Amino acid sequence: MIEYMPNLSISRQCELIELNRSSYYYRASEMLDESDHRIMRRIDEIFTEHPYYGTRRMSYVLKTEGLNISRKMVRKYYQILAIETVYPKVNLSRRNQAHKIYPYLLKDLKVTYPNQVYCADITYIRLKQGFVYLVAIMDWYSRYILSWRMSISLENNFCVEALNESILLYGKPDIFNTDQGVQFTSKDFIQLLDQEGIAISMDGKGRALDNVFIERFWRSLKQEKIYRFDLETVREAKMAVREYIYFYNNQRPHQSLDYKTPQVVHFAEKLRNYQEVI
Numbered sequence: 001m002i003e004y005m006p007n008l009s010i011s012r013q014c015e016l017i018e019l020n021r022s023s024y025y026y027r028a029s030e031m032l033d034e035s036d037h038r039i040m041r042r043i044d045e046i047f048t049e050h051p052y053y054g055t056r057r058m059s060y061v062l063k064t065e066g067l068n069i070s071r072k073m074v075r076k077y078y079q080i081l082a083i084e085t086v087y088p089k090v091n092l093s094r095r096n097q098a099h100k101i102y103p104y105l106l107k108d109l110k111v112t113y114p115n116q117v118y119c120a121d122i123t124y125i126r127l128k129q130g131f132v133y134l135v136a137i138m139d140w141y142s143r144y145i146l147s148w149r150m151s152i153s154l155e156n157n158f159c160v161e162a163l164n165e166s167i168l169l170y171g172k173p174d175i176f177n178t179d180q181g182v183q184f185t186s187k188d189f190i191q192l193l194d195q196e197g198i199a200i201s202m203d204g205k206g207r208a209l210d211n212v213f214i215e216r217f218w219r220s221l222k223q224e225k226i227y228r229f230d231l232e233t234v235r236e237a238k239m240a241v242r243e244y245i246y247f248y249n250n251q252r253p254h255q256s257l258d259y260k261t262p263q264v265v266h267f268a269e270k271l272r273n274y275q276e277v278i
Helices: 010-016 021-025 034-049 053-064 071-081 159-169 185-195 206-225 234-250 262-277
Strands: 117-127 131-140 145-151 177-180 197-203
Touching: 034 053, 034 117, 034 131, 034 206, 053 071, 053 145, 117 159, 117 206, 131 159, 131 185, 131 206, 145 159, 145 197, 145 234, 159 185, 185 197, 206 234, 234 262
Parallel strands: 117 177, 177 197
Antiparallel strands: 117 131, 131 145
16 A cells, blocks of 8 residues: 655655655564455455354354364454444453443433533454554434444554534533443543533443444445445545445435434434524
């Protein structure tokens, strides 16, 4: 994606593909080859269709397809892909044990208006010769995608940038919900929420269903857009995600929203609340 060019600096190349320079200099502890990428692409496809598959079942399914992958290796790929099985289980998310974990605040909570609850999550977007990570922030009530960022590493800066943008453009929520991943428990992320006076909520250990709406968004994004193309570069991935989020927010009717779009629900409710105040 980025290579040495005598007339084009690394900094300029990062700028052209809208990539943080710090992300370029990140190097994974273990380099992955084409075989790894092929297996991860298949795991991603299976998991998107069956998000309740744990490592044991995934290993079995891969073996039926001729890929003799042990459960231990599947667990490694799950960690790299930042995916988590949707049922109570041992938590495979990257968590920093030194970071404070906050309680889950959404149990039995009635979410009745926009900006009451925001949620965030990270997923993997495959490229032809690699992969990138995508974070998105969603309004829980309207399902409206407020902001997103892409990165080639799991460092927390792209999550903080997305959080900053969501607050700047749409205001701060009463509650912000995430999983217990290290990106969301990091000092920079928590400090920004604290400074804004936002209540912090985190999914229970191993409970991806606690953040079910954004999990459904990932499935729609991948099945309706990402899997239809062989994305080769970060720029192509960003373009595909940008196009789909516009479609998802503004044109795609949602059964759970009485076939309205997230845009209609989000801004109609905010306008109604404003009119009631004045």
